[in-house]
Amino acid sequence: MTVAAGDLVTRPGHIQYGDFLLGPGTPYQWEDLTGWDDLPGLDSGTVLRPAAHGAYPGLLLAQTRVIGLVGLIIRAPVERIGAVAGALSAATGPVVDERPFVAWLDDRGPRLTYARAVRRLVPIGLYRVGLSLGGAVEWEATDPRWYEVAERSTWAGLPAPEPGLDWHAEPGPERLDFPLEFGDPGSTGALSVTNQGDADTHPTIEFRGPVDRPSVTNVRTGDVLEYDIPLAADDVLVVDTQAGTVTLNGTASRLSAATSRSVPEQTWTLPPGTSDLFFRAAPGSVHPAARCTIRYRSAYW
16 A cells, blocks of 8 residues: 555654655654755846946855755564664655655654655664664755645636626515515636745646636736646646646646747746746636645645
């Protein structure tokens, strides 16, 4: 059975990498976690002024985050020390895809990143007494941000008018009974999302049909994503702004359907704080079953 990110983390000191747990209550204790709260290295686009003092400030783009677990202690019965150390080795071997890495260090609670183990040190000098002292593991996270563990999700339908009062009914005093019933409120196509972190986060956007030329606009930044494609009732168009991909029904790429109004997918982010979004479509596309869903996690440096 696959263990979800953070499912095994229940108290401070726990670290879960994939489905492997280290920390209190396990045979694997540790002293320090380096690189976790540090600002990662930055590539600077700053350029010196050719005819004046100083420089033109450029973009600061974060490099990978390197996380080091140091002071690793492995303790087990002598007859099991090899198996316990071997379990750590199996869990921290080279892999192709990054795995969820969740650490709970303090009162801020668990935080999530995705990483791969790239170095491991397991001293064997005290195996004869069931100990390994002074070990270390190093991970590399290509996305240097860390995230809240629980994913947030919100959705909206296309704008629809309110039904209002029925003025065509037979007149009578009962028609003016208060409070007046104006019917169920119509959809506005508006969404509100809150990134509680201090770094921009890349959401995943899902458009469900029936809808023609779906779009979503971030009112705060002015950025638009719009796709000139008709979606049937069973169609789902997924925009992964982190990967920069647009897929129809999980397989077919529809990146070419982006209109001239669209910004590049990887630049469409949710900045820290609250952002108001609008879900819209081509004129006349007003089906009540159409949906725009935003899934995201608050992001931190």
